[in-house]
Structure formats: C-alpha cells, structure tokens
C-alpha cells in the first residue's frame with residue numbers, strides 16, 4: 413500500500429489522479445466547506461475540514477517515515493504581484509511553509525507540489541529558488557518542470573509548475589508528453605509520435621444542445637448513455653458592462669502621453685513606482701499601438717497631475733457608459749478546435765455557440781473529472797472548486813511515474 417497525505421486538497425483533482433494511479437490517501441485537508449463536502453462525496457471521508465496553519469503535525473496520521481508521498485498545491489496569492497513590495501523576509505509567511513513543516517515532520521519518500529506558472533517569474537525567480545532551497549535543506553532532491561496539461565491528453569491548455577522531491581536518492585522523473593500541437597491538420601510539433609491535442613469539441617461538444625439544469629445543481633440527465641450532473645451555468649453574459657463612451661485611438665493616446673512625459677522629469681520607472689505598478693506605465697507611453705494601453709480614468713487623472721497635460725483627450729478617455737457586451741470582443745470564448753484556455757476559478761469561458769458560460773460540468777470535463785464526480789455547493793463554488801483543481805489525468809500521469817520509482821525500490 414502506498415500511503416499519501418494530501419494538503420490543500422480542494423475538491424480533490426490531484427488526489428483523484430493519485431488514487432487512480434493506485435495510491436492510498438490516508439489523510440487530506442482543506443478549509444473550504446464545499447470543497448470538503450465534494451471531496452467526501454467522491455473520494456473519501458479521510459478529509460478534515462480546517463485551517464492547516466492550526467493543525468499540529470501530531471494530529472496528522474502517520475509516523476515519520478511511514479508515508480510514501482505528500483502532495484499539495486499550496487495557494488500562492490501571497491506571492492502575487494500585489495505583494496511585490498513585501499520583503500523576502502515577509503514572504504516567508506506563506507502557506508508553502510505548512511507543506512514544508514508537514515514534510516519535515518513526516519519524512520515522506522516523495523513529495524509533489526503544484527503551482528501556477530507565475531511562480532517561476534515571481535521576483536525574478538527568487539521566490540521559486542527560496543522554496544526549492546527550503547525543501548533541499550530538509551534533505552530532498554528537488555526538481556521542477558512547467559507542464560502543459562494539454563500535452564498529457566487533457567482537453568485544456570493549462571500550464572502548471574510541478575515540483576517533485578524525494579529523499580531516497582533517485583532521480584525525479586516527470587511524465588513524458590503524449591500529445592502535441594495539431595494545427596490545420598498538420599503536426600507542427602517535431603515529435604511525430606505524439607497524438608493530436610484533444611479539442612474542446614471532442615470533449616464537450618456532446619453537451620452543446622443539452623438544456624441547462626434550471627437551478628438544480630446536482631440534478632442529472634442521461635446523454636449518449638452518460639449520466640451528466642452539475643450541468644449548470646451562469647447565463648448572465650448578455651449583461652451590460654462599463655466601457656468607454658467614445659472610440660479612442662490607442663496610438664494617438666500613447667503618442668500624446670509620450671510627448672507629455674518627455675517634457676517632464678518623470679521616468680517611466682518613477683511613474684510605475686508612484687502607482688505601485690510593474691511595467692504598466694511603459695505601456696502607456698508606447699509609440700506602436702500593438703502593445704500600448706490606455707490608462708483607466710483614475711490613473712488618467714493622477715497622470716494628469718504628474719505630467720500636467722492639457723484637456724485634449726480627457727473626455728474620450730474618462731467618459732464611461734454602460735454598454736451591452738459584444739461576446740466576440742469582450743469575453744473569452746472557448747475555441748472549439750483546440751484544447752480550451754485555462755479553466756479558472758472565477759470566470760469560466762463563454763460557450764462557443766451558446767450565449768452562456770461553460771457549465772460547471774463542461775469545465776469539469778475539461779479538467780478531466782469523471783462524469784460521476786459530483787460537485788457540492790453554489791454555482792460559484794462549483795466553478796471555484798473545478799477551476800482550482802489539478803486536472804485528474806495530469807495528476808495520474810505524475811503519480812504513475814512516482815509509483816514506478818517507489819515500486820522498483
């Protein structure tokens with residue numbers, strides 16, 4: 413029996429992948445009620461609801477050395493751009509330290525951590541280095557790779573940093589890609605052995621014309637012999653949004669701002685610092701309009717104070733009115749013929765030919781949750797649990813490599 417402890421388990425995408433690969437999860441934890449309910453319903457009642465920072469390692473089962481693997485996709489909000497002003501010392505107060513603490517205590521043979529791609533570039537890579545080094549210091553050989561779930565047969569482009577560590581003196585093996593880019597019927601990937609990426613159409617096309625459940629989150633219908641639960645979606649996409657009243661020419665505005673900045677003693681860097689941004693101000697002063705951007709009204713007024721420019725564009729830039737959403741322009745629309753964009757916890761994409769967001773089940777299928785995995789909670793909670801998850805199939809492939817290492821010992 414290969415035993416696992418799972419932290420930050422959420423609804424259990426990563427856990428289900430490990431379970432499917434033959435691991436036995438003895439303890440899991442999350443502090444979100446709905447995610448825990450979903451986990452209990454589908455994976456097992458070994459999950460404990462609670463804040464990990466308040467759970468002593470003694471209260472987690474398994475003596476030192478008895479656990480094979482500890483897994484955990486630690487949250488990383490603490491490292492986000494909003495926190496760039498924090499010192500590195502402060503940034504140590506983050507949740508990966510909980511993972512580190514439990515690993516240090518339980519001494520698993522392997523650990524697997526998952527995180528967003530942005531972790532690689534945070535503070536020019538210093539955050540990731542700090543994390544890797546902390547795991548090395550407690551005796552683990554640690555490696556990381558950026559894996560795209562689409563390359564492993566998941567119908568979704570989702571790049572995630574996977575960190576693997578072991579203390580048994582073996583190399584950390586990441587799974588080989590099985591799928592590659594398939595473009596206009598031509599493989600553009602150099603590896604001809606790869607299967608084509610799985611498309612959105614392949615995976616959720618069959619649900620396009622299935623009516624949404626009206627508010628009944630856990631009801632089901634049978635479609636093509638498949639029992640479909642959680643086919644609920646936000647249909648509030650015909651709403652209005654606040655947009656600029658007047659057409660504005662990005663290139664004109666950028667040229668204009670560039671002119672006024674050149675007359676001032678404000679460098680782009682100083683402006684960024686003033687606003688607390690990184691690289692944003694640079695886009696306001698671009699000459700080409702490919703990468704330029706127009707400041708939002710509050711920034712515009714602040715910039716005007718700094719650069720003392722005239723009123724020429726004030727009205728165009730800062731007059732906002734409520735407008736109807738134009739799907740094709742304003743929202744991310746699922747692309748039917750390739751893997752979907754990343755399924756996020758907050759704003760699922762718009763269905764390609766239905767004026768609604770993807771249903772929770774459609775998102776779950778794009779995350780490779782099986783049809784009989786039923787999510788609990790409100791619609792927003794469903795979207796959050798699903799969007800937070802590691803795709804089950806990707807987790808299973810990572811788990812299989814680790815299992816090979818453990819069983820060949």
Ligand SMILES: C[S@@+](CC[C@H](N)C(=O)[O-])C[C@H]1O[C@@H](n2cnc3c(N)ncnc32)[C@H](O)[C@@H]1O
Nearest residue numbers: 420421422424425426442443463464485801802
């Ligand atoms: C990225 S999600 C993990 C998803 C999970 N690995 C999966 O595959 O489904 C991170 C999870 O950490 C949980 N979390 C955040 N802070 C926590 C804390 N202090 N204690 C316990 N859980 C926490 C969140 O509720 C969330 O479900």
